[in-house]
Amino acid sequence: MSHAYATADDFIPAEDIGAAITPAGPTLGAYVEGIDLSDPFSADAVSAIRGALLTHKVLFFRDQNISHEDHIRFGRYFGDLEGHPVTAHVPGHPEILHIEAADGLKISEALLPIARPANKWHTDVTFREAPSMGGILRMRKMPPIGGDTIFADTAAIYDDLPPDVKRRIETLDAEHDILQSFGYRVSDEKREELRKEFPPRTHPMVRAHPETGERHLFVNHVFTKRVIGLEDRESKELLTYLFDRVKCPEYQVRFQWSENAVVFWDNRATQHYAVLDYWPHERVVERVTVQGDKPFR
Numbered sequence: 001m002s003h004a005y006a007t008a009d010d011f012i013p014a015e016d017i018g019a020a021i022t023p024a025g026p027t028l029g030a031y032v033e034g035i036d037l038s039d040p041f042s043a044d045a046v047s048a049i050r051g052a053l054l055t056h057k058v059l060f061f062r063d064q065n066i067s068h069e070d071h072i073r074f075g076r077y078f079g080d081l082e083g084h085p086v087t088a089h090v091p092g093h094p095e096i097l098h099i100e101a102a103d104g105l106k107i108s109e110a111l112l113p114i115a116r117p118a119n120k121w122h123t124d125v126t127f128r129e130a131p132s133m134g135g136i137l138r139m140r141k142m143p144p145i146g147g148d149t150i151f152a153d154t155a156a157i158y159d160d161l162p163p164d165v166k167r168r169i170e171t172l173d174a175e176h177d178i179l180q181s182f183g184y185r186v187s188d189e190k191r192e193e194l195r196k197e198f199p200p201r202t203h204p205m206v207r208a209h210p211e212t213g214e215r216h217l218f219v220n221h222v223f224t225k226r227v228i229g230l231e232d233r234e235s236k237e238l239l240t241y242l243f244d245r246v247k248c249p250e251y252q253v254r255f256q257w258s259e260n261a262v263v264f265w266d267n268r269a270t271q272h273y274a275v276l277d278y279w280p281h282e283r284v285v286e287r288v289t290v291q292g293d294k295p296f297r
Contacts, residue, residue, distance in 0.1 A: 005213035011051025029253035030056035075288035122222035127178035133292035143281035207295040
């Protein structure tokens with residue numbers, strides 16, 4: 001199957017719409033200034049933001065006092081939106097997830113020793129046949145200190161893998177399972193419902209980005225259960241090695257939240273980690289999720 005990939009010439013430069021893009025780190029991430037997300041976007045503005053997202057993989061917007069309607073409208077510029085089968089949504093707005101602490105799991109002192117070890121690097125909803133294209137997160141209630149989000153570039157991680165590991169994984173598939181992350185926090189009845197609606201899905205361990213053609217490592221600790229065709233021990237060893245590569249700071253950018261900040265990340269090109277270091281304070285964010293497509297090599 002052949003694919004036509006985008007180049008910089010396919011997008012409007014940010015300066016043409018009065019925006020400034022400033023890199024946030026040497027590997028990925030950029031701050032966007034000169035854009036008000038509460039304003040309707042022109043086609044040129046959508047083009048410029050999409051181009052910046054493909055280049056930098058995660059965009060940071062500060063001082064964006066947007067309404068729920070603004071949040072939804074901005075997300076829809078980039079595709080259809082989807083909800084979530086477990087995480088709660090904002091009342092009256094099924095397109096917006098209401099997320100507290102560990103992806104909707106409200107933290108208490110008793111639950112903290114369980115939630116922290118379960119808090120892992122991940123790509124969102126890879127249990128879907130077509131995992132999401134991107135997430136747009138808005139800070140609603142932030143702690144006085146802490147609660148940062150870290151993002152990692154999965155193309156940079158793949159690029160730096162030893163050649164023998166690349167050869168090994170480039171033709172392998174892995175199974176992704178919703179119950180690996182959400183199964184322990186729902187009732188038996190809900191687990192059965194989730195298993196029927198979201199059976200385990202198989203994705204390539206290395207996916208091609210559908211817009212840029214970059215090759216990305218596509219396994220994550222939260223949802224990837226096993227490597228197809230390998231014995232359990234060999235599968236676990238390989239996945240553990242790959243999960244550990246995501247933890248290297250060289251592939252990361254860390255965002256310190258501020259009031260009314262918004263973050264837009266390319267879920268096909270990154271993993272992220274929400275740092276759970278702010279207890280007993282609260283952290284509440286809202287996410288709009290843009291539908292994606294089925295991963296391919």
